[in-house]
Amino acid sequence: MIWRALYSLLWWLLTPLVRYYLKKRARKSPAYLDHWDERFGKAFYPQQQGGIWVHAVSVGETRAAMPLIRALRQRWPDAPLLITQMTPTGRACAEALYGREAEIRYLPYDYPQAVRAFMAAYRPRFGVLMETELWPNLIAAAHDSQTPLFLVNARLSEKSRRGYRRVAALIRPAMAQLTAIAAQTPADAERLADIGGRDIEVCGNTKYDFDPPAEQAVLGAGFKARIGPRPVLVCASTREGEENLILQAWREMTERPLLVLVPRHPERFSAVAALARSCGLVVQCRSDELAVAPETDVWLGDSMGEMFAYYHAADLVFIGGSLMPLGGQNLIEPASIGRPVLIGPSSYNFADACSKALAGGAALQVDSGTDLVVKVNELLADPERMSAMSAAGLRFSQEHRGASQRIVQLIAGRLGN
Structure with missing residues (x-):
C-alpha cells in the first residue's frame, strides 16, 4: 500500500505538468482540450451501467479490439458496451467504428479518486484492458468494486520487463489483482509472470482476426x-x-x-x-x-x-x-x-x-x-x-x-x- 500511496502522491505532484502537456499538444491538435473533465474523473454521465468495458489506449489498440469486441458481443449480446481511450486519435477511431453501438469515453488518469469515480459511475460487468495497460490505481479500484478485470492481447517486451521490475513493489500487487491474463505468445506469458502476473493463458494476437471493412x-x-x-x-x-x-x-x-x-x-x-x-x-x-x-x-x-x-x-x-x-x-x-x-x-x-x-x-x-x-x-x-x-x-x-x-x-x- 505504501508504494501505491507514493505513486498516487506523484500523480498529484505532476498534475500541473499533465495539464501543461495537454495544452501543449492542443496547439497542434485542438482535440486534446475536448472532454477535459473526463480525463480527471469528472463529468461522467453514463448512458447505461453494467456493461462490457473495453479499454484501448489509442488507434492501434482500438483497431486490434475490433474482432474481440465482435466476439464479446456475440457471447453477451444484451450487454451495453463501454469503450475508453487515452488519446484523441484513439477516441476518433472508436467513434468511427463503434459510435452507434457503444458509449465512448476517456479513461481518467490514474488518480485514486478519479478511477474510483469512473468505476462507481459505470459499474461494468467486467473490464478488458488491451495489450499492456497497467494502471495500479485503476486495477485496485476494479478489485475493490469486485469488477473482474482482464488483461488481454497482452504483450511485454524484454525492455518493458526490466522497467517494471524496477518498480516491482508497485506492479506485482497490481498484477496479482487482475482476474486473468491472455498473453499473445509464450515469451510474453513468461515475462508477464516474471512481473507478478497470475492465471496466464497464451491466446494469440487479435490483430490476426481483423477483417478489413x-x-x-x-x-x-x-x-x-x-x-x-x-x-x-x-x-x-x-x-x-x-x-x-x-x-x-x-x-x-x-x-x-x-x-x-x-x-x-x-x-x-x-x-x-x-x-x-x-x-x-x-x-x-x-x-x-x-x-x-x-x-x-x-x-x-x-x-x-x-x-x-x-x-x-x-x-x-x-x-x-x-x-x-x-x-x-x-x-x-x-x-x-x-x-x-x-x-x-x-x-x-x-x-x-x-x-x-x-x-x-x-x-x-x-x-x-x-x-x-x-x-x-x-x-x-x-x-x-x-x-x-x-x-x-x-x-x-x-x-x-x-x-x-x-x-x-x-x-x-x-x-x-
Missing part, C-alpha cells in the same frame, strides 16, 4: 484510379525522423514510383508535406480530392481511418516506426490483403509477428532509407517475387487467427458463464 476496398480502388498505372509504395504510420530518411533516399531515384506517406500523428501532416517539398519533391495531399498528377512524387495521406484504403491502393507497403528505434507498427494488416511488406530494423512491438512474417516470406527487412529504396526497386523489377510475397502474406495472416474466440472463452470461464 469492405468499404475500405472500394475507397482504395478510388485512390488507385486517382493515381493511375504508376507503382505505389505506401509508407504507413511513419514517425518523426523517419520521413526525412525516406525522402532523402527517395529524391535520389531517377524513376520514382509514387510515394504515399501516411504519418501516424495527424498534427504532423503539414510538417511532413513541408519537409517533402524542402527535399525538392512535388507533393499532393489526399485531402485535395484531385487526381494525382504524373509529376507528383509524394502523395500525403492526410486523413484518418483510411489506412486500409491506402493499403488497397499499394503495390508495396513499408511499416513505419521501424527505421527509428520505436518498435514498429502493425504489419499484419497489409499482409492480410496480400501486400508485400517491408520493415525496418526496429520491430520489438510486433516481434513475434515480424519474425513469423520474415520466416514465411511475407516480409522483407531493410536497414536504412537507402536500403528501402534499393529493395523497392528490386521487388518492382521482379513480379514473380512480389507475387510470392503476396501469397505468403495471405497464408501468414490466416494461419494465426482465432485469438479473439480464445480470449472470450477465457473470460467466460473465469466468470463462470
Whole structure:
C-alpha cells in the first residue's frame, strides 16, 4: 500500500505538468482540450451501467479490439458496451467504428479518486484492458468494486520487463489483482509472470482476426484510379525522423514510383508535406480530392481511418516506426490483403509477428532509407517475387487467427458463464 500511496502522491505532484502537456499538444491538435473533465474523473454521465468495458489506449489498440469486441458481443449480446481511450486519435477511431453501438469515453488518469469515480459511475460487468495497460490505481479500484478485470492481447517486451521490475513493489500487487491474463505468445506469458502476473493463458494476437471493412476496398480502388498505372509504395504510420530518411533516399531515384506517406500523428501532416517539398519533391495531399498528377512524387495521406484504403491502393507497403528505434507498427494488416511488406530494423512491438512474417516470406527487412529504396526497386523489377510475397502474406495472416474466440472463452470461464 505504501508504494501505491507514493505513486498516487506523484500523480498529484505532476498534475500541473499533465495539464501543461495537454495544452501543449492542443496547439497542434485542438482535440486534446475536448472532454477535459473526463480525463480527471469528472463529468461522467453514463448512458447505461453494467456493461462490457473495453479499454484501448489509442488507434492501434482500438483497431486490434475490433474482432474481440465482435466476439464479446456475440457471447453477451444484451450487454451495453463501454469503450475508453487515452488519446484523441484513439477516441476518433472508436467513434468511427463503434459510435452507434457503444458509449465512448476517456479513461481518467490514474488518480485514486478519479478511477474510483469512473468505476462507481459505470459499474461494468467486467473490464478488458488491451495489450499492456497497467494502471495500479485503476486495477485496485476494479478489485475493490469486485469488477473482474482482464488483461488481454497482452504483450511485454524484454525492455518493458526490466522497467517494471524496477518498480516491482508497485506492479506485482497490481498484477496479482487482475482476474486473468491472455498473453499473445509464450515469451510474453513468461515475462508477464516474471512481473507478478497470475492465471496466464497464451491466446494469440487479435490483430490476426481483423477483417478489413469492405468499404475500405472500394475507397482504395478510388485512390488507385486517382493515381493511375504508376507503382505505389505506401509508407504507413511513419514517425518523426523517419520521413526525412525516406525522402532523402527517395529524391535520389531517377524513376520514382509514387510515394504515399501516411504519418501516424495527424498534427504532423503539414510538417511532413513541408519537409517533402524542402527535399525538392512535388507533393499532393489526399485531402485535395484531385487526381494525382504524373509529376507528383509524394502523395500525403492526410486523413484518418483510411489506412486500409491506402493499403488497397499499394503495390508495396513499408511499416513505419521501424527505421527509428520505436518498435514498429502493425504489419499484419497489409499482409492480410496480400501486400508485400517491408520493415525496418526496429520491430520489438510486433516481434513475434515480424519474425513469423520474415520466416514465411511475407516480409522483407531493410536497414536504412537507402536500403528501402534499393529493395523497392528490386521487388518492382521482379513480379514473380512480389507475387510470392503476396501469397505468403495471405497464408501468414490466416494461419494465426482465432485469438479473439480464445480470449472470450477465457473470460467466460473465469466468470463462470
